[in-house]
Structure formats: C-alpha cells, structure tokens
Amino acid sequence: MPKTTPCLWFDGRAEQAAEFYVSLFPNSKILDVSRYGPDTPGTAGAAMTVGFSLDGQEYLGLNGGPQFPFTEAISFMISCGSQEEVDHYWYGLTAGGGEEGSCGWLKDRFGVSWQVVPAALYELLGDPDPERANRATQAMLKMSRLDIAGLRRAAGETPVAG
Numbered sequence: 001m002p003k004t005t006p007c008l009w010f011d012g013r014a015e016q017a018a019e020f021y022v023s024l025f026p027n028s029k030i031l032d033v034s035r036y037g038p039d040t041p042g043t044a045g046a047a048m049t050v051g052f053s054l055d056g057q058e059y060l061g062l063n064g065g066p067q068f069p070f071t072e073a074i075s076f077m078i079s080c081g082s083q084e085e086v087d088h089y090w091y092g093l094t095a096g097g098g099e100e101g102s103c104g105w106l107k108d109r110f111g112v113s114w115q116v117v118p119a120a121l122y123e124l125l126g127d128p129d130p131e132r133a134n135r136a137t138q139a140m141l142k143m144s145r146l147d148i149a150g151l152r153r154a155a156g157e158t159p160v161a162g
Contacts, residue, residue, distance in 0.1 A: 006076075007060045009068045010110065014061030015047040017110045024092045025054040041065075075105065075113035082118070083148045089116045090145045104146040120148045124155050132156055 010017055015033060022028040031051035036042030042063060050061040080086045093116070094100055097109035104117050124136035132155045139154030140146065152158070 003058075005058045005060055007062055008070075008112065009062050009064045011066045011069070012046070012063050013110055014050045014063045017108075017112070018050040018052040018059075018061050020108075020110070021054055021059075022052055024089065027053075027055045029053055031058065070107075070111040070113065072101075072105070072107075072113045075115050077115040077117055080116060080118050086116055086118050086146060086148070089114070100144045102144055103140055104143070106144075116146065118146055118148045118151075121146060121151060124151055127155065 008014070008017070018030055022030060029052065031053055032049075033047050033051075034049045036044055036046050036048045038044050040048070042048055047061075047063055049063070052059050052061065078085075078089050080089065090106065093108045093114055094106050095109075099107045101107065101113075104115050104121075105113060106116065107113050121136070121140065125133050125140075127133040127136070136151050136155040139151050143150065
C-alpha cells in the first residue's frame with residue numbers, strides 16, 4: 001500500500017504549528033522546511049511547506065493562504081492510555097488560544113480539530129451491559145475534557161487508576 005501523509009493547509013503559520021505539535025508529542029521532529037523563493041506566490045524566505053513527524057506519523061504543513069480554513073469535518077484522534085495522557089494533550093493543545101469542545105473534542109490555536117480520547121472510553125461504550133454503556137455515554141455527552149474516573153463512576157464501576 002502506498003504511504004499516506006496528511007497535508008494541513010495553513011494561512012502562513014505551518015512552521016509555528018509544526019514546532020508546537022512536535023513539542024507536545026514524544027518521538028517527534030521537524031523533518032524539513034522548504035521556503036518560498038523570489039517570484040513565487042509567497043513571501044521570499046517564508047516557509048512554503050514543513051514536513052514533520054509526530055511519534056512516527058508524518059505530516060506536511062502547507063502555507064497556502066486563507067482560502068481553505070480548517071473545519072471540524074476533519075480531526076485527529078489521540079488515543080490515550082491514562083488520565084495523565086488525556087490531560088497532557090488536552091491542556092497542551094488548548095494552550096495559547098485553543099478552544100474546548102464537547103465529548104473530548106477541541107480546536108488548537110491554529111484551528112485544527114483534535115479528539116483526545118481515553119482508551120477506557122471504548123471499553124465502557126462497548127460494555128456488554130447496554131445500561132452501563134448508556135450511562136457512560138450520557139456522562140461523556142456532558143464532558144468537555146474526558147474524565148476516566150467520572151466515566152467509570154457513571155457506568156457503575158469503582159474507578160481504577162488510569
């Protein structure tokens with residue numbers, strides 16, 4: 001199968017966004033930056049594209065202009081193994097002007113949508129007891145940042161660490 005790399009269209013802030021994301025995700029780095037030259041559609045010397053890797057997944061940031069803003073129709077899901085991870089990504093991605101959404105969704109300061117989801121949510125929503133799954137769902141619908149202990153309590157469990 002050919003390699004697939006998400007390309008994110010920014011309005012002049014691709015390099016700043018890539019630096020921000022690389023600072024939050026482990027094992028991440030800027031791979032390359034190409035810059036606009038003279039007689040190109042962008043400002044000479046400004047970043048045109050920024051290749052970066054977030055924990056092994058490659059992305060490309062393109063400074064294409066204001067024509068195509070981000071929408072919630074596309075989001076990146078972060079599956080977290082603990083509340084500590086949920087909090088790290090939630091508070092990190094909303095820092096500096098991000099917006100909290102509901103049910104674990106947020107927009108970062110660049111307008112990119114993310115879902116910060118604990119793996120425990122899938123376990124709870126897939127519970128063989130439909131009443132327990134529904135209670136977890138109802139609790140999730142009332143949350144912005146997802147709280148594993150709160151979800152487990154709502155489902156009728158004694159919360160465990162994680």
